[in-house]
Structures are given as structure tokens and as C-alpha cells.
Amino acid sequence: MPVELGVWRVDHGLQAVLHQPMANEKKLEDLIEANIAVVAPHLMVIGRQVQTSYGKYVDLLAIDRAGNLAIIELKRDMTPRDVVAQVLDYGSWVIGLQSDQIASIWGNYVEKYRPSDKGMSLDQAFCKRFGLKEMLDELNTEHELIIVASALDDSTERIVEYLAGYHGININAVFFRMFKDGDREYLTRAWLRDPTEDASDSPDAPANSHWNGEYYVSYAGENREWHEAQKYGFIAGGGGTWYSNTLQMLSPGNRVWVNIPGTGYVGVGEVTGLRVPVDDFTFDENGYTKKITDTDAVIATRTKYAESPENAEYLVPVKWIETVPVANAIKEKGFFGNQNTVARPTSPKWVHTVARLKERFQID
Incomplete structure (x- = not known):
């Protein structure tokens, strides 16, 4: 059933905050474009009112740290059939966009809507937003x-x-409502489907979908050095619940394949424990148990649980089976990539990726 939201004040007894119909959805589009995190904190807006090759306009176009695009379309006054048909139509256009076309869309967006960023290339904006050192070689694979x-x-x-x-289509709906309390206005949000949950985790997943039992891990971001993950035995995510919550999918015995977006796959290992804040992560050294925060590791400078549980860095201990340095990362055209820190993919691309990685890492 659709989500029904209510808001109440509790400081002077229980008082309902009145729902206020939004005057027009352009205001909502303005709010989302100004702060895309209200829809999805893993995205960066790269286009607004983007004209397709057949004359229609995509409300907002965004990109995630895996280089995949996201179409954000407001329902406005369209019927359910029309809005779904339209967003699917836009998807059929977006999937054919090449890197130069995406860069051109960004250029037009900056010129019209973000003059303060004039002169900043898509590469520069992307690396700044996602804490990467260089732009991905391949964009828009999904x-x-x-x-x-x-x-x-x-x-x-x-x-x-x-x-x-x-049908395994990566589609979702997000529901906003405006509330007014005196001279203050509040915006609430609810997703139809958990946006951090891979389709294979859904109880409604099709019977013929197949997960190969292998977990995908994205390891990226500022102050996350791969050689530290190798040395101390961990994977990590943080800077918001979007990036850290999926680490809770992992349990001891799970096998993980680690990808650095834009660089390639760098390791495969077995999970040996549950997610813990960086404050509490320990490792063994010469028979002694030590805390990573007592080392000079860069990861230890990330946000601590004591400072902000929501934005804290969380680590999962891993026993590495095989790893390679960043300079030898394994990358092939057609490899799977995803914006979530951890995923359980069911796509044929993931099956292919794992099969090839087993060959390249020379493991069973």
C-alpha cells in the first residue's frame, strides 16, 4: 500500500502538523536539484531539463560513484501508466549515452543552472563529489x-x-509531502522500495533470479587507502547510512570481491566478523590485539561513532584470499559495478565478472 505520512508536535501535548499541498512540483524539483541528498545521497546531479534525441525533457539526470546514470522524473499530473511509460522511454534513451554526450550534458547544466561552477569539467566535479583521484574510464554501464x-x-x-x-528493472518511487507549522515548512520523504537493497534481497524477486552466493563490495572515498585494508584486514564504508548500512548484510563466512570504482578489482576475501565502528575495530599483531585508532592509519581519521553514529566509518573484518596492489587492479570491459558499498547482484554481468575474477586471481 502507498505510504501515508503524518507529523505531530509533542512539546505541548500531541498536536498534528497540517499537511500542505505543494503549490507546484517545480518547487519540489528546485529543492531536489539544490540538494539531491533528499532523494538519494549517493547521486550527483549532472543535468536538468535534459532534452532527449526525440524532443522530450528529462527532469533531472544524475550520476553515482560507479559512473551509472539515474533518471529522476516528477509525476506531475500524469496518470500512473503515463509516468511509468515516460520514465521507461527515457531509460531507453539514456542507456545509449556515451561519455562525450554525458560531459556535454554536464556542460550545458553548469552554464544554465550553476554558473558558479563554470569552467569545472565533469571529471573534476565527479572526483570532488565522490572523493576519487581520477574519472572512471567507463560510464553508464547501467x-x-x-x-x-x-x-x-x-x-x-x-x-x-x-x-x-x-523483471529486474532498477526502478523506484519516492514520495514527498509538505507540512506547515506556523511559519515553518517541513518536507517528508518515503521510498516505495529500500533504495540500498539489491533486487535479489527482495522477497518478491522472481523465482528464476539467481544469486551466485558472492558479495560485491565497493571500496572508495577520501581517506580510504587500499593498502591499509590489505594490511589490517577489513572493508569499510561511512559518511552516511547509505554507505554504511549495507555492510550489515555481511556475516562470517561470506566471500567478498572488492572493486575500487574507476580502478578495478583488487581483492577477494572471507568475512570473519560483523560490522563495527572504526572506534572499535581491532586486529592481531604478533599475538597482541590492537585498535586501529591507535595506529597512524589514514582510515582512523574518519568519523568516529562517538562523534556521529550516523556518519561514522564502519569496518568489517576480512581474511584475504588474494589481493593485488592498486597498480595491478583487474579491470575488463563488461565487469559489474554498483554504487552500494555491499550488494548481492543477480545480473548475468555479475556472474560473468566473478567467473573472470576467479580465473584472473587463480582461485577456485
Whole structure:
């Protein structure tokens, strides 16, 4: 069923905060474009009102740290059938975009909507936003579709769930409502489907979807050095619950394949413990247990749980089976990439990726 949101004040007894219909969805588009984190903190806006090759306009176009594009389309006054058909149509156009076209879209966006960033290339903006040292070689290998609505109806929910659960399409809907309390306005948000959850984790996943039992891990970001992960035996994520929550999917005995976006796969290992904050992560050295925060590791400078549980860096201990230095990272065209720190992919691309990595790492 569609999510129904209510807001109450509790400081002077229970008082309902009134729902205020949004005057127009352009205001919502303005809010999202100004701070994309209200929709998805893993994205960066690269285009607004982007004209397709057949004359239609995509409301917002974004990119994630794996180089994949996201179409964000407002429902406006369209019927459920029309809005879903439109976002699928946009997806069929976006999947064909090449790197030079994406860079051109960014250039147009900066010129029209972000003059303060004039002269900043897509490469520079991307690396700054995601804490990477260089732009990815391959962009737009996959894409996601996001429908934004100020009201979510049964029909839209059924269609989105059907496309995602039974056809494996990366589509979701996010529902916003405005509330007014005196001279203050509040915006609430609810997702139809958990945006950090891979389709294979859904109880509604199609019976013929197949997960090969191998976990994907993305290891990237500022102050995360791969040689430290090798030395101390961990994978990590933080800077927000979007990046750290998926680490909770891992349990001792799980096997993980680690990818550095834009660089390649650098290791495969077996999880030996559960997620812990960086404050509490320990490792063995010459028979002694030590805390990583007592070392000079760069990872130890990340946000601590004591400072901010939500933004803290979290680590999962791993016993490495095989690793390579960053300079020898394994990268091939067609390899799987994902914005989530941890994922359980079911796509054929993941099956292919793991098979090739087993050959390259020479393991069973």
C-alpha cells in the first residue's frame, strides 16, 4: 500500500502538523536539484531539463560513484501508466549515452543552472563529489529510474513493484509531502522500495533470479587507502547510512570481491566478523590485539561513532584470499559495478565478472 505520512508536535501535548499541498512540483524539483541528498545521497546531479534525441525533457539526470546514470522524473499530473511509460522511454534513451554526450550534458547544466561552477569539467566535479583521484574510464554501464511524487497511488506502486520484482528493472518511487507549522515548512520523504537493497534481497524477486552466493563490495572515498585494508584486514564504508548500512548484510563466512570504482578489482576475501565502528575495530599483531585508532592509519581519521553514529566509518573484518596492489587492479570491459558499498547482484554481468575474477586471481 502507498505510504501515508503524518507529523505531530509533542512539546505541548500531541498536536498534528497540517499537511500542505505543494503549490507546484517545480518547487519540489528546485529543492531536489539544490540538494539531491533528499532523494538519494549517493547521486550527483549532472543535468536538468535534459532534452532527449526525440524532443522530450528529462527532469533531472544524475550520476553515482560507479559512473551509472539515474533518471529522476516528477509525476506531475500524469496518470500512473503515463509516468511509468515516460520514465521507461527515457531509460531507453539514456542507456545509449556515451561519455562525450554525458560531459556535454554536464556542460550545458553548469552554464544554465550553476554558473558558479563554470569552467569545472565533469571529471573534476565527479572526483570532488565522490572523493576519487581520477574519472572512471567507463560510464553508464547501467542506470536507475526514480519516480518522484507528491502523492503515490496504488496503480503506480503495483507497476513499479512488478517491474522491479519480476523483471529486474532498477526502478523506484519516492514520495514527498509538505507540512506547515506556523511559519515553518517541513518536507517528508518515503521510498516505495529500500533504495540500498539489491533486487535479489527482495522477497518478491522472481523465482528464476539467481544469486551466485558472492558479495560485491565497493571500496572508495577520501581517506580510504587500499593498502591499509590489505594490511589490517577489513572493508569499510561511512559518511552516511547509505554507505554504511549495507555492510550489515555481511556475516562470517561470506566471500567478498572488492572493486575500487574507476580502478578495478583488487581483492577477494572471507568475512570473519560483523560490522563495527572504526572506534572499535581491532586486529592481531604478533599475538597482541590492537585498535586501529591507535595506529597512524589514514582510515582512523574518519568519523568516529562517538562523534556521529550516523556518519561514522564502519569496518568489517576480512581474511584475504588474494589481493593485488592498486597498480595491478583487474579491470575488463563488461565487469559489474554498483554504487552500494555491499550488494548481492543477480545480473548475468555479475556472474560473468566473478567467473573472470576467479580465473584472473587463480582461485577456485
